Amino acid sequence: MSELKVAFKPLIILINTEREQVYQQLKQQLEQLQLVANDSTVSMKLRLRAAGLIIRVCQALANVLEDMQLETIEEKIKKLKAALEEEKRSRRVF
Secondary structure (H helix, E strand, O other), X not given: OOOOOOOOOOOOOOOOHHHHHHHHHHHHHHHHHHHHHOOOOOOHHHHHHXXXXXXXXXXXXXXXXXXXXXXXXXXXXXXXXXXHHHHHHHHHHO
16 A cells, blocks of 8 residues: 655744634634644544644634634534544444
């Protein structure tokens, strides 16, 4: 089997003062998404979903996305958390 490794250098996003509230709102979720994306015990599907959501959160913080899109991102984060819990439960069954 071939292997493909994807790595990113740290991305530094300077948060404007008007985005500080958004940053505080999403900081914990961003940290949790990073844990999921880097957890080798989690399925590749969920790790990639987490990575995609990290990108969306970073876009929001960099003011690339409109604020109304934050609700959509937060809803997707909730769905990812539910899928992660379901995956953990199914592993315990076996």
